[in-house]
Amino acid sequence: MRESTDTKAGGEKVSAFVLTGDIGDRDPGVRLYFGNPGSGKSYALRRDVIAAARYRTIVIVDATREWALDNGTVVGTDIPGGMPVAGARTVPRTLDLLDAMPRGLIIFHPRIWVEDTASLVACLTVRNEPIGVAISEAHNLMPSGVPLTPGFDAMVTRWRHLRMGAWLDTQRPARLARTVTELATIVHLFAVNGPRDADAVSELVNDPKALLATNEESCRRLAMGEPGWHVKLGIDRSPPYNLVRV
16 A cells, blocks of 8 residues: 545645555554454454554544453553553543544543444544544444444545544444445454355455355364454455465
């Protein structure tokens, strides 16, 4: 990926990114993580978010308290020492922290999950800064068959110009809005054994039969106690669909 500059009517310069291949830790873009409980999707998202937080500030919507307890104690030991980490309970407090943190993690504990997260994302998409957001169980906020809120729509469709990154996971890809699944720049497919969810993911590729065969193998390995096997679908979603492990 490379950065370019577009010019609007009137001569205003607007930064954007041009897709030239895969995207890395420094880049904006929408990343999806699909998989059953225990398949490794949450671990992979956490790893990737921490890596990207070296270059931008990422707001983690921690509704399930996977990242931090209510008292602010960070859960887990995989966050590197020296990385800025802050907590927030309201959208205004989160925005104040963003003004003071050029990189690092802000762990946001919403009081009302859907409404507060939608409000937060709407605020993030008007900042036009290299920031990001991580959301678990994203199908609850961007459900299939329901129009995206303006904030979520901007996050998914205009991330190039916003310089924004998104890390989204769900156990139910069939219930996630198709705008999100179809426009995602990277999809990590862990073991998905629900037929509706497997079908929803297979619609995203050029060779559904080959992808479903690989997904069946990752399910078999998960059943044998080997989580973490998945397929990484990049900008080009053509086969082969090789299993890799986090």
